[in-house]
Amino acid sequence: MTAVPEAREMSTVPARGDAAAAWRAGAGDALHAEWTKLRTVAGPGWLLLAAAALTAGVGAAAANGVTCPGGGCQVDPAKVSLTGIYLGQAIVAIVAVTAVSGEYSTGMIKLTLTATPRRWLVLAAKAAVAGAAALATGAVAVLASVLAGGVLLSRHGITPAHGYQALSLGNGSVLRAAAGSVLYLALIALLGLGVAAAIRDSAVSIGVVLGLLYLFPVIAAFVGDPAWKRHLDQISPMTAGMYVQATTDLRSLPLAPRQGLGVLAAWAAGALLLGGAALCLRDA
Amino acid sequence: MSVITPYRSPLAAGRDGFGSLLRAEWTKFRTVRGWVIGLLVAVLLVIGIGVLTGSGSQCSMQAPGRPVQACPAPPTGPGGQWVTDAFYFVRQPLGSDGSLTVRVTSLTGLYSTQGGMAAGQNPLAGMTPGVQPWSKAGIIITASTRQGSAYAAMMVTGSHGVRMQWDFTGDVAGMAGKVSAASPRWLRLTRAGDAIRGYDSADGVHWTLVGTATLAGLPRVAQAGMFAASPGYTVTSNGLGTASAKGGPALATGVFDQVSRQGSWPAGRWAGQDIQGAADNALPASVQGFAQAGGRFTVSGSGDIAPAGSSDTGQPVEHTLAGAFAGLIAAVVIGVMFMTAEYRRGLIRTTFAASPRRGRVLAAKAVVIAAVTFVAGLVAAVIAVPVGEHLLRANGNPIDPVSALTLVRIVAGTAALLAVAGVLALAVGTLLRRSAAAVTAVIAGVVLPYLLAIVPGVLPSGAEQWLVRVTPAAAFAIQQSIPAYPQVTAAYTPGDGYFPLAPWAGFAVLCGWAALALALAMFPLRRRDV
Numbered sequence: 001m002t003a004v005p006e007a008r009e010m011s012t013v014p015a016r017g018d019a020a021a022a023w024r025a026g027a028g029d030a031l032h033a034e035w036t037k038l039r040t041v042a043g044p045g046w047l048l049l050a051a052a053a054l055t056a057g058v059g060a061a062a063a064n065g066v067t068c069p070g071g072g073c074q075v076d077p078a079k080v081s082l083t084g085i086y087l088g089q090a091i092v093a094i095v096a097v098t099a100v101s102g103e104y105s106t107g108m109i110k111l112t113l114t115a116t117p118r119r120w121l122v123l124a125a126k127a128a129v130a131g132a133a134a135l136a137t138g139a140v141a142v143l144a145s146v147l148a149g150g151v152l153l154s155r156h157g158i159t160p161a162h163g164y165q166a167l168s169l170g171n172g173s174v175l176r177a178a179a180g181s182v183l184y185l186a187l188i189a190l191l192g193l194g195v196a197a198a199i200r201d202s203a204v205s206i207g208v209v210l211g212l213l214y215l216f217p218v219i220a221a222f223v224g225d226p227a228w229k230r231h232l233d234q235i236s237p238m239t240a241g242m243y244v245q246a247t248t249d250l251r252s253l254p255l256a257p258r259q260g261l262g263v264l265a266a267w268a269a270g271a272l273l274l275g276g277a278a279l280c281l282r283d284a
Numbered sequence: 285m286s287v288i289t290p291y292r293s294p295l296a297a298g299r300d301g302f303g304s305l306l307r308a309e310w311t312k313f314r315t316v317r318g319w320v321i322g323l324l325v326a327v328l329l330v331i332g333i334g335v336l337t338g339s340g341s342q343c344s345m346q347a348p349g350r351p352v353q354a355c356p357a358p359p360t361g362p363g364g365q366w367v368t369d370a371f372y373f374v375r376q377p378l379g380s381d382g383s384l385t386v387r388v389t390s391l392t393g394l395y396s397t398q399g400g401m402a403a404g405q406n407p408l409a410g411m412t413p414g415v416q417p418w419s420k421a422g423i424i425i426t427a428s429t430r431q432g433s434a435y436a437a438m439m440v441t442g443s444h445g446v447r448m449q450w451d452f453t454g455d456v457a458g459m460a461g462k463v464s465a466a467s468p469r470w471l472r473l474t475r476a477g478d479a480i481r482g483y484d485s486a487d488g489v490h491w492t493l494v495g496t497a498t499l500a501g502l503p504r505v506a507q508a509g510m511f512a513a514s515p516g517y518t519v520t521s522n523g524l525g526t527a528s529a530k531g532g533p534a535l536a537t538g539v540f541d542q543v544s545r546q547g548s549w550p551a552g553r554w555a556g557q558d559i560q561g562a563a564d565n566a567l568p569a570s571v572q573g574f575a576q577a578g579g580r581f582t583v584s585g586s587g588d589i590a591p592a593g594s595s596d597t598g599q600p601v602e603h604t605l606a607g608a609f610a611g612l613i614a615a616v617v618i619g620v621m622f623m624t625a626e627y628r629r630g631l632i633r634t635t636f637a638a639s640p641r642r643g644r645v646l647a648a649k650a651v652v653i654a655a656v657t658f659v660a661g662l663v664a665a666v667i668a669v670p671v672g673e674h675l676l677r678a679n680g681n682p683i684d685p686v687s688a689l690t691l692v693r694i695v696a697g698t699a700a701l702l703a704v705a706g707v708l709a710l711a712v713g714t715l716l717r718r719s720a721a722a723v724t725a726v727i728a729g730v731v732l733p734y735l736l737a738i739v740p741g742v743l744p745s746g747a748e749q750w751l752v753r754v755t756p757a758a759a760f761a762i763q764q765s766i767p768a769y770p771q772v773t774a775a776y777t778p779g780d781g782y783f784p785l786a787p788w789a790g791f792a793v794l795c796g797w798a799a800l801a802l803a804l805a806m807f808p809l810r811r812r813d814v
Contacts, residue, residue, distance in 0.1 A: 043718075086736060090732070091724065094721055203722075203723050207723050207727070217735055218731075219337060224337075225342045
């Protein structure tokens with residue numbers, strides 16, 4: 001009989017204010033848990049470091065390869081310096097995909113969902129942590145790319161004195177290209193996260209993500225009709241998203257740079273919705 | 285003393301050959317529903333993307349005042365390939381035996397840097413003096429004046445010396461150096477039935493045989509005479525994003541004297557004719573022509589006598605196989621999982637307990653994955669090519685003709701490409717044991733270099749060529765249907781479908797990568813615990 005008051009106490013419905021507080025605490029705990037998972041596994045840290053190094057390295061190699069002996073080439077300094085994003089995004093995608101699929105392959109997901117039964121919250125916390133990690137990696141990678149590109153391109157005569165766009169973050173369009181590339185990487189992480197939540201298997205998820213990214217431009221290159229090519233470019237997550245890097249000849253693009261990033265954001269949002277729905281509806 | 289007999293199982297020993305290993309691996313593959321479904325989806329994707337590119341490539345032309353019609357196909361040469369055949373011809377009939385000798389004293393030219401000219405304007409206004417590298421003037425014996433006829437010619441060129449060329453693809457170098465009044469070039473063609481011999485000389489006394497061409501089925505009365513032609517001016521700078529070649533039409537003018545004929549020349553007088561088709565990017569007939577003063581002929585012509593490139597004419601057949609990339613990604617994912625899934629599920633312990641020689645297990649897995657991806661790729665390509673061709677033709681695209689052997693190479697090569705990529709993925713999966721990293725490594729190694737090489741404006745062209753030479757992406761050369769010709773100035777870039785390596789050499793690069801990865805995978809496979 002002594003247990004009765006306690007039981008009664010446990011069954012009392014908490015006030016509304018308490019519910020909001022509990023939700024906030026739950027969100028904070030979920031975030032903290034996801035951050036710990038990301039931080040304490042060796043893989044993601046090394047991969048993100050590699051992503052930053054490869055992005056800057058490929059960008060520097062591309063900037064170093066620019067030769068325009070006759071002058072008058074159409075060189076977009078920002079785009080050239082940021083070529084490395086083509087490769088860096090694949091590694092960011094691995095980190096995002098394994099953040100979800102890794103839990104399924106080890107069975108950790110059961111524990112995670114037991115600890116945080118609100119599955120949308122789990123996905124949101126993962127998105128926040130993976131997105132933030134991608135943002136941080138991207139910021140380092142893009143900064144290094146722009147700095148290296150500035151030095152190497154000016155060595156090859158691609159300077160404002162020869163009529164090219166200045167590669168400096170003080171220049172509005174270059175700043176947009178740089179900041180846009182950082183956001184681009186974060187959106188790729190969200191896309192990977194959503195796809196992995198829907199598919200669960202590492203290999204298939206990363207295959208689907210890279211297929212979505214790389215297949216559209218290949219198909220667009222083989223399509224002969226300019227109107228079809230334009231439409232394919234407009235809906236392609238990578239091609240459209242990469243428009244954010246363009247700083248010259250913007251009129252020739254099928255979409256404005258910001259709209260292009262919006263297309264990628266729509267893909268990422270779609271993938272997250274799909275992944276979230278699958279996470280909520282399916283058994284773990 | 286009791287004799288201790290070791291225990292022997294009364295059961296017969298199981299077979300432990302490579303055949304049973306193969307059977308075991310095949311059973312593993314066959315019974316995972318996801319892999320079989322994935323392979324089927326890949327086949328459907330390859331076909332579906334072929335349908336998409338076929339439907340998305342319309343080609344139509346409209347002449348003023350006439351209805352829209354399909355794009356015309358260029359003329360076809362004796363070898364079955366598309367050709368450019370436009371030049372100014374000063375000709376007369378030649379019987380089955382005879383020879384023509386000329387002295388060329390000058391080759392000059394004009395070219396436009398501004399593209400085509402406006403209607404009603406003098407086509408030569410604003411043109412720059414200068415010859416193109418393959419501007420040509422010389423003598424020719426041709427089956428007829430129809431475009432694409434069999435021919436053999438001796439010519440002086442802008443910067444490639446004297447050449448003997450025949451039937452569009454044959455090309456042999458003669459004397460080097462530029463022609464001028466101070467150092468003229470004597471050229472001679474002799475006909476004996478179907479055999480044409482070309483000679484050159486610096487003085488008209490000492491002759492050198494440059495080459496012999498046999499033109500099968502050359503009619504008894506052929507056309508022979510002097511010609512001039514110049515391909516358009518093109519800029520192919522090695523800067524960044526210069527995929528669009530600038531330029532315009534060009535004119536070449538050759539000056540001939542000491543013209544002498546031996547043998548049967550039934551007509552006896554020269555007639556001028558502009559050989560040109562509607563689609564040739566040549567100057568109008570009004571500015572081409574010839575003048576005869578005494579024994580001296582001045583011939584001006586525009587166009588070229590050469591194989592046609594793929595970029596400006598129609599669709600190469602490999603465009604129907606754009607979906608191979610989807611198939612490739614599927615083959616890579618399945619190849620990686622074929623190994624990593626064993627580690628994840630712990631099945632690898634059973635596998636190695638049953639067959640302790642681990643190298644043989646890897647070999648059996650490689651054979652199975654290669655076989656299934658090859659068959660899937662073959663089925664997909666065999667369906668995608670005719671379906672894609674049908675759609676392309678229905679949408680008005682002429683398709684570059686290729687020989688049956690080339691078509692077999694493209695279709696079987698695409699399947700082999702998927703198979704070797706699958707083996708590469710299996711090896712990388714064994715090395716890394718992590719699915720996501722292995723899949724990304726292989727896709728970034730195979731698809732990404734190709735993508736960076738073909739999408740214009742991403743990489744400098746030197747880097748493009750290098751990427752499709754050393755990375756596994758070199759294997760896409762196996763899909764190239766139209767060879768690059770040294771006697772044609774064109775943008776031979778991966779984006780236009782031309783690879784720096786020959787088809788099988790490019791494929792060998794991928795095989796090399798796969799073999800290297802397999803060899804590397806053997807060490808950790810043997811040394812590591814399962």
